[in-house]
Amino acid sequence: MTYLWLTRWAPYPPMLGGDIDYTRELLHSLADCEPVRALAFASPDLVPPQRPEISWSFVSRNAPPRLLSLFSTLPNVAFRHDCAPYLDAAVKASAGVEAILVDFIGMFWIVEPLIRRLGPGHPPILVIDHNNEHNVRRQMVQAERSPLMKAALALDTWKAGRLERRANQAADGLVANTEADRLSFAAIVDTPGVVVMPGYKGQRSPPRVVDDSVPRRVCVMGGHQAHHKRMVLERVLEALARHKVQSVCQVDIVGPGDKEALSRKYPDFNFVGYVEDAGAYLQTVRIALIPDEIGGGFKHRALTHAFHRTPMLAVHKALAGMGFTAGVHFVGVETVDDMAKAIPALIDDFDTLNAVQAAAYEHCDKAYDWADRGRTLHAFIQQLRAQRP
Known part of the structure; x- marks a missing residue:
């Protein structure tokens, strides 16, 4: 055949x-x-x-x-x-x-x-x-x-x-x-x-503990070239800036895309660009954000976060259909505004962060x-x- x-x-x-x-x-x-x-x-x-x-x-x-x-x-x-x-x-x-x-x-x-x-x-x-x-x-x-x-x-x-x-x-x-x-x-x-x-065929990180030794950093990872992905990014940046999240932690924007205009508009955020070794970078992150209020389908970066044991804070609809359960495998919110509000308390909640990252890895380990x-x-x-x- x-x-x-x-x-x-x-x-x-x-x-x-x-x-x-x-x-x-x-x-x-x-x-x-x-x-x-x-x-x-x-x-x-x-x-x-x-x-x-x-x-x-x-x-x-x-x-x-x-x-x-x-x-x-x-x-x-x-x-x-x-x-x-x-x-x-x-x-x-x-x-x-x-x-x-x-x-x-x-x-x-x-x-x-x-x-x-x-x-x-x-x-x-x-x-x-x-x-x-x-x-x-x-x-x-x-x-x-x-x-x-x-x-x-x-x-x-x-x-x-x-x-x-x-x-x-x-x-x-x-x-x-x-x-x-x-x-x-x-x-x-x-x-x-x-x-x-x-x-999933990428690297897998060994068991990890998120604690005070990990920088107070959150990241938004992914390509931002497509129009709807740029819209998502702009919406979450607006929310993070409105709630002054950058005053409690570092905010990284990771992935390919035109960052010049956004970096001028949001100078307090760190526009990293493409990262060659995602696994090594994610070990320096306390929370990975998945803010996709616009869009559907499968979020490939969710697997990257899960297999690198990075705790996820996600809009519920962004992970629909992937088999994850809010409160078990990730911290769920309804909107990017709720996401921005949740970060100051979550960034130091190590019990929650470690529980969701461990559960997400276990869920994905044999399923992908x-x-x-x-x-x-x-x-x-x-x-x-x-x-x-």
Whole structure:
């Protein structure tokens, strides 16, 4: 058997982010079950490592100006990747494969054209939903302050919802990375779905005690390039500054993103940028914040914090569908304002901090094996194949 994986880019450095990690590790895990042909856009900076079970092909393209997406029926994220030569290459690569997997909403434009081109009897086509994008964009519209940007986001939200719904309905199967997302799709389409949560392959820290020897430091970790992630970051920085949290502890902003404007606006916060050794850095942190009031899906950084035994203070909805329990595996709050209010008392509450970090590690220890994820997806594909006429 051979599977075909259709994605935007080869998911390797210098590409960063939770979506890139999920694509790469799920692809590798699936390829451990059956060989995979992978198709992506060409980039001189992205060179996949040699793996005999994955064969890569690439398509060249010239990306259109983003503003032209306003005149397209596709949302911006898919408009940038809509490419006739890619569709041609996907049709050619589909010959003889047992199933086709379309990775991320940015590639969902290809689902219906590919079905038409392949005709009746095409291999099962699955879409890999990294998120419920329509829901995320609706949250962005509600949170946006600029009337002009709100209007543009509202239009893109409608387009994303339309594309997401049509692709998930046309597909033979869908993959969600949380149970919450699977249920949200089940409410709008009747396509069979499976939950394939991310696994973890990073370092694990030995048992740790948070005490006075650990600096009085909290951190917000993650990439902040995406629009909704910048919105989340700005909302939490506003709340932390409003409650003068920087007067009781150091506040670090960790991860790639444009930090110049924010560092000028919030000079009392420490904008660290990308950290090469996350494990070593997190040993110097008392509390990791997960403030995502906007967004859904799986929070990959929560696994990083759990496996490095860093206590988490999180907005409840940010960790929905991940299996964590507030008050046991993390300290939960309803809003970023509540988060800022909670920090002064929590920063020295070592009993609570140590209890949640130990429980989070124990919860994740046996539950996030990437090998299991590939086997789960492989079994789901074979189930779909067996159910076909």
